[in-house]
Amino acid sequence: MRLLLVEDDNHVAAALSAVLAKHGFVVVHARSGEQALQALLPAANEGKPPFGVVLLDLGLPDQDGFQVCGKIRKISSTPVIMVTARADVRSRIHGLNLGADDYVTKPYDTGELLARIHAVSRRVPSEEEPERAADASPDLGRLSIETDTRRVTVDGSAVQLTRKEFELLALLAQRPGVVFRREQIISEVWRTSWAGTGRTLEVHVASLRHKLGMPALIETVRGVGYCLVVPPAHQGQ
Structure with a gap:
């Protein structure tokens, strides 16, 4: 920004x-x-x-x-x-x-x-x-995120996420393929600049990968942050 x-x-x-x-x-x-x-x-x-x-x-x-x-x-x-x-x-x-x-x-x-x-x-x-402001949710293939209802589905099946897990996923999904710096994620999702929150971020990323059943969905960019990768099955369509 x-x-x-x-x-x-x-x-x-x-x-x-x-x-x-x-x-x-x-x-x-x-x-x-x-x-x-x-x-x-x-x-x-x-x-x-x-x-x-x-x-x-x-x-x-x-x-x-x-x-x-x-x-x-x-x-x-x-x-x-x-x-x-x-x-x-x-x-x-x-x-x-x-x-x-x-x-x-x-x-x-x-x-x-x-x-x-x-x-x-x-x-x-x-x-x-x-x-x-009026843009629809980005096309994420198998993954669907409804920001108004805070509903997340994978292949049509609902996935239960905690409040912070949803906010983290929604943030990354705003710009698929774009790397979000760790500091920016912590600032936006946890409303803090405390470096100790970094471990909490890692735990939430791991939990999202597990709950969504798509380990490759959130890519770790070492030394920088994370980005959301559109599921391979959707790429090229």
Whole structure:
């Protein structure tokens, strides 16, 4: 996911960009409100994936972040998360009323920030991706996943999964063949950045392979993460 980070402090931006990159984000850094607005214009992103989220600091050198948020809403529906030291209730309310999708105060827990990023990107699709919101479940051959009912079947037979097993499978099934980094999976499914969750992830992957009866369905990409592979019987049809 491409993410627009609007932050005038280069040291803060560099540290946060490193964390976000580790979790699979491609970060574009804007140091002012004007740079942020220019980055969101369609002409600036021709041929590039749209931004999934904007992280917007309020203390910018050229204009207040509240003003920037209002201007963003006139040109884009990209989710905006205000990330600021202003913790008073009035600022929170004002930001949300201007169109921000979330409001996070500094200092923040990195795991919580990552969870909020993933949450708003799921529930607020950008205008550049209207087909994603209405897109049907991907064609997975023998495997069927119904996200609304949380029902999973293999060859028409229902498979009982735990809540986390379902969320893990549904995440991988969003983009079959695409490798999801371990950190990204842990962030989205377990809402944490704690490295100790890695063992829990491995256990859930093993359990899914066993319950679905398709050991090759979830491929381990050593040192990176996991991806869902369409069952061979379906490939080439």
